[in-house]
Structure formats: C-alpha cells, structure tokens
Amino acid sequence: MFMVVAYDIVCDRRRNRVAKLLSGYGERVNYSVFECELRERRFATLQKQLLKLIDPEEDRVRYYELCLDCRVRIRANGNRVPIEKDPLVFV
Numbered sequence: 462m463f464m465v466v467a468y469d470i471v472c473d474r475r476r477n478r479v480a481k482l483l484s485g486y487g488e489r490v491n492y493s494v495f496e497c498e499l500r501e502r503r504f505a506t507l508q509k510q511l512l513k514l515i516d517p518e519e520d521r522v523r524y525y526e527l528c529l530d531c532r533v534r535i536r537a538n539g540n541r542v543p544i545e546k547d548p549l550v551f552v
Contacts, residue, residue, distance in 0.1 A: 463532050464504060465525040466495045470515060478514050479522070482507075490537075 466483060470476035470493075480489070486507055487497030499507065504524075511522050527535075 462499055462501070462504065463527045463529075464497045464499050465527060466497060466507075466522065467525070468493050468515075468522045469520065471519040472516070475514055475516065475520065479511060482510055482514065 464487075466487070468476075468479055468483075470479055476493075480493075483489070483495040483497070486499065486503070487495045490496050497504075497507070508524075515522060
C-alpha cells in the first residue's frame with residue numbers, strides 16, 4: 462500500500478527520532494511528510510515503533526493510504542519535488 466505519513470511533533474529530540482525512523486520506511490517529501498510503500502505487516506510495525514517515540518498528549522502522526530488512482534494524481538511544485546528514481550544498473 463502507498464502511505465503518506467505526516468507528523469507534528471513538539472519536541473525536537475522526538476521529532477528527529479521520528480524522522481530518522483521514517484527515513485528507513487520511505488522518502489521524505491516535505492519537512493514532516495514521508496511517502497512510504499508498505500505491506501500491511503510492515504505498516505503495523507511502523508505504527509508500533511512510532512507510538513513508542515511520540516508523546517500522544519503532545520504529538521500527532523497521521524497516515525493517509527492512497528489508492529493507485531489517487532497516487533497517479535499527486536501533483537507537486539517547487540525545486541524539491543521528489544523525482545522517480547531510476548533503478549541502479551551495475552555493468
């Protein structure tokens with residue numbers, strides 16, 4: 462599944478830990494937004510790990526699952542627009 466994960470973390474230390482964790486799951490497309498391609502089990506693991514890092518009284522993490530039809534309609538502007546990565550080819 463294609464998941465957009467957005468967060469609002471109050472504490473710098475927790476925010477940095479959340480960003481580091483998410484960088485292992487997907488691509489950062491904005492300061493506090495990641496796009497991740499995940500299977501159900503991996504998504505469940507990510508949620509559990511994030512719950513250990515955040516303070517639910519102060520922080521918020523939101524997950525948006527996008528279907529294929531919605532994913533192809535994603536539009537972005539600006540100089541930091543993520544680009545599709547070509548697969549690496551070793552010769």
